[in-house]
Every structure is written in C-alpha cells, then in structure tokens.
Amino acid sequence: MATIDRHAATLALAHALTAAERGLPVIPLTRHKLPALPSPHRDEATPHCRGECGRYGHGVHDATCDPARVRALFAAAPWATGYGIACGRPPHHLIGIDLDTKSGTDGNAALRHVALEHLFTLPETVVVLTPSGGRHIWLTGPSDTVIPNSASRLAPGIDVRGSGGYLVGPGSLTNRGVYRLAPGTAHLAPAPCPRALLRLLVPPARPHHPAARPRHGQALIDFVLAAHTGQRNTRLFWAACRAYENGIGDTLAARLTAAAIRTGLTEREARATIASAARLTATPSS
Structure with missing residues (x-):
C-alpha cells in the first residue's frame, strides 16, 4: 500500500470538497495523477463495468459532487494526495485545454496560432498552472455536444480533456509538484467555449459505411x-x-x-x- 501523507491527504479532500461545492464532480488521485482506488474487477471477467456494481474503483465514473460521497471516496483512499475533476459532466460540461511545454513543444504558442487562424479569442476563465510549466484552461461546452479526449489533434502541444477524461484539480500534490490556480483566475467560473474553437474540438461526422x-x-x-x-x-x-x-x-x-x-x-x-x-x-x- 502507498505511504500515507496525512497532511497532503487532508488538503486534497478539502480542495476536492470545495470543487464539488462548485458543481465539479471529483475523484481522489495518487501522486502519479492516476485514480487512487483500484478497480474492484481486477480478478473478475467484468472489465467494462462503469460503476453499475455500486463499488468504488471505476476511475472517472466514480466522480461525484455529493460531499458525503466525496468523503467516502477519500476515506477509501487515504493515500490520495490530489483529486481529478471529471470533464463533460453536468452542470458545467467542462472542457480542459491542456497546454504542454515539454519535449520541445509550446502549447501556449500553438493555441495563439490556432486562435489567430480561426478568429476566436479566449474568454477570461479559470486557468491552472501545472508543475511542469504547462497550463490547463477550463471552458464549458453545450450539454448536447460530446467533446472527445485528444492528444495533439488540435495542434502539437495541445491536448483536450472531454467526455470520459479528467483534469488534475488545483491544490493537488503530485510527484512533480503542486497544481495551482493562475493569479487572477481563482474568482472566475469556467467560461463558455468560443464557437469557433468548439467546432474544432468536435470531430467531423464519419460517412456511413456499414462495412x-x-x-x-x-x-x-x-x-x-x-x-x-x-x-x-x-x-x-x-x-x-x-x-x-x-x-x-x-x-x-x-x-x-x-x-x-x-x-x-x-x-x-x-x-x-x-x-x-x-x-x-x-x-x-x-
């Protein structure tokens, strides 16, 4: 079992409860940014259960805004030092724009180029600074639109967290350091995604070919x-x-x-x- 850092675990729970109060569904994470609770189906022939069994350990499918359930999740994973925020879930239908700066990429510059090319401006919104020097930009999407997760599809250095994905929440402690809110954004709510950007995030419909x-x-x-x-x-x-x-x-x-x-x-x-x-x-x- 992982070593328990009780101070970090207490802070992670406090931050997660604050996020849940804002309508952001959360799950506990380890220092590796992975869901803290192991799957209850590791030794079973039910790999596709998404929580229907009622037990914990289904990753992002466990995410909740209910404070009692949040406390129960963290009580089951006392080694958790961070929390994840599920994207694509009501009420915010969060979309995360993950701007990377590792391996010679510059996601910030790439996003500026995409914005100029497609004529949109990012609104004032929540921004989270990552320990590696990147940024997570929080946006909201329409309730009737599914935004898929993607890696560098929009541009090199830009990953997208949508339905089925999650963002590491601010205040989380990881092996690389702590995720923090960017100065001047703590009071903001996630802003609606610009229409031009939303069109880029939705994959084009595939032609119907039965074979x-x-x-x-x-x-x-x-x-x-x-x-x-x-x-x-x-x-x-x-x-x-x-x-x-x-x-x-x-x-x-x-x-x-x-x-x-x-x-x-x-x-x-x-x-x-x-x-x-x-x-x-x-x-x-x-």
Whole structure:
C-alpha cells in the first residue's frame, strides 16, 4: 500500500470538497495523477463495468459532487494526495485545454496560432498552472455536444480533456509538484467555449459505411494474431487502445480476447489487458 501523507491527504479532500461545492464532480488521485482506488474487477471477467456494481474503483465514473460521497471516496483512499475533476459532466460540461511545454513543444504558442487562424479569442476563465510549466484552461461546452479526449489533434502541444477524461484539480500534490490556480483566475467560473474553437474540438461526422467498422476491427484482430512470444501482451494492449479510441472497444473486446488466447495468453491475462486499455484511453492531464 502507498505511504500515507496525512497532511497532503487532508488538503486534497478539502480542495476536492470545495470543487464539488462548485458543481465539479471529483475523484481522489495518487501522486502519479492516476485514480487512487483500484478497480474492484481486477480478478473478475467484468472489465467494462462503469460503476453499475455500486463499488468504488471505476476511475472517472466514480466522480461525484455529493460531499458525503466525496468523503467516502477519500476515506477509501487515504493515500490520495490530489483529486481529478471529471470533464463533460453536468452542470458545467467542462472542457480542459491542456497546454504542454515539454519535449520541445509550446502549447501556449500553438493555441495563439490556432486562435489567430480561426478568429476566436479566449474568454477570461479559470486557468491552472501545472508543475511542469504547462497550463490547463477550463471552458464549458453545450450539454448536447460530446467533446472527445485528444492528444495533439488540435495542434502539437495541445491536448483536450472531454467526455470520459479528467483534469488534475488545483491544490493537488503530485510527484512533480503542486497544481495551482493562475493569479487572477481563482474568482472566475469556467467560461463558455468560443464557437469557433468548439467546432474544432468536435470531430467531423464519419460517412456511413456499414462495412468500415468490421474491416477496421478485423485488422486489429489480425494484428493480435500475428504476435510472437514476447509481443502478445503488447500487441493486445495496442490493439485494444485503438479499438476504444475508435469507439468499437466494447464491441471488439470478446474477439480480441479470443485472438489473444489463440496466441497463448490466458483468458484472465487477456481480459486484464483489455480492461487496462479501456481505462487508460482516457488519460490524465499533464
């Protein structure tokens, strides 16, 4: 079990309760920015449960604004030193614009370029400063629009946290340091996303080709079946991630499991790997 930093845990709970009071659904996080509660299905054949079982440990699906439930989540994870804020959930339908400055990228400059090119101005809104030098810009979206998570799709150095994703909340302690509100933004509420930017965040509708998904799915199955010893788990995880990113993960899970078993993995190993891909396709913010 993780070492418990009681002071950090107390602060994390206090910050999480404050966020919940503002209508922001929260979950406890570890110093690694990952959900603090392990899945209750690690040894079960139910990798796609999203909390229907009533137990804790379903990542962002546990997120809540109910203070009693927030306290219960943190009581179950006393090692938590931070909290995540679920995006895409009512009442705010939060969208997180994650501007990275690592690996030679400059998300701030990239966003300025996108704004100039598409003629929009960012409103005054909540901004969170990350320990690595990046920024999280909080915006709100329409209730009838699903914004997907993406990494560098908008531009290099710009990740987007939408439905199924979460942002590390201000006040959280991580291995890299503390996330803090940018000066002058603490009193602000998340502002509506500019229409021009919102259009860029919504992926274009795909043309309807009934045979397209089965072919794509079969290519992933074939990729798993071609695995040699030492590649089996890696190939399965890669294929499962691509399946969930393309919206066919749940549909393809049984076939991926069967393919992995044919390569030599056990059913338990295959299901655990696919469950990991299902959880990790909604990655935490940097």
